[in-house]
Amino acid sequence: MAEFQILILALVQGITEFLPISSSGHLVLVPAVTGWADQGLAMDVAVHVGTLGAVVAYFWKDLFDLVCGLPKVVTDRSDPKVRLIAYLAVATLPVVFAGLVIFQAADQLRSIEVIGWTTLGFGIALFAADKLGSVTRRIDNMIYRDAFVIGLAQALALIPGTSRSGITMTAARVLGFNRSEAARFSMLLSIPVIVAAGGLLGIKLYQAGTMTIGKDMVLAAAFSFISALLAIWWLMNWLNRANFTLLAAYRVILGSGLLYWAYS
DSSP: OOOHHHHHHHHHHHHHHSTTTTTHHHHHHHHHOOOOOOHHHHHHHHHHHHHHHHHHHHHHHHHHHHHHTTTTHHOOOOOOHHHHHHHHHHHHHHHHHHHHEEEEEEEETTHHHHHHHHHHHHHHHHHHHHHSSSSSBBBGOOHHHHHHHHHHHHGGGGOOOOOOOHHHHHHHHHBBBBBHHHHHHHHHHHHHHHHHHHEEEEEHHHTTTTTOHHHHHHHHHHHHHHHHHHHHHHHHHHTTOOOOOOOHHHHHHHHHHHHHHHOO
């Protein structure tokens, strides 16, 4: 695969993985616009490794606190670190169960029409939630019900075009969490999901007998790491002084364009 092609695919995946604008909506455009063939499982694994590295690098302090809180899971459940670990676990369960049930069916939904409607519809939902939701709550105020609701929303991201980050941030805003806290919890929640998704792809690659790490995979992981890290940094800084309107509007434009393309 040409280095330029690797660069474009990794940049698109890295940037759109954490911004609430639907990575699948963008990835479906890449081969359509360029005429490139599907990048294959090896590239999928590589970009997942890169994006995982980016979120771990950005939130390393939070992750260090979580690791330090693990010994207190049994002895001190009131500790904020322990509660955050529990909330992340509760929010991860729905997507795990949903993935086991509809993992294969989700691939069959990967059409331009479906991606167009979900990109548009959940873009409007993000705008509405951001405008109507209060901004008074922080992760410190979270309860188990909040985590479970966000987890249920995350399970919808198995439908292509929904955007995992977008739907979890939307749910958090509906529940009244402020924008930066909604994004922070969504990012931390992405870690077990990316590990699981990358693991499944890795198993498929191993079963296919093509589990070799070449230069292309290293380049893809590096490019996706850099682009994802920049995307996370931009989003977290943007939400400290602005709202989701710009990103929601972009989703509406993208979704409308995909639907026009699909039905014209």
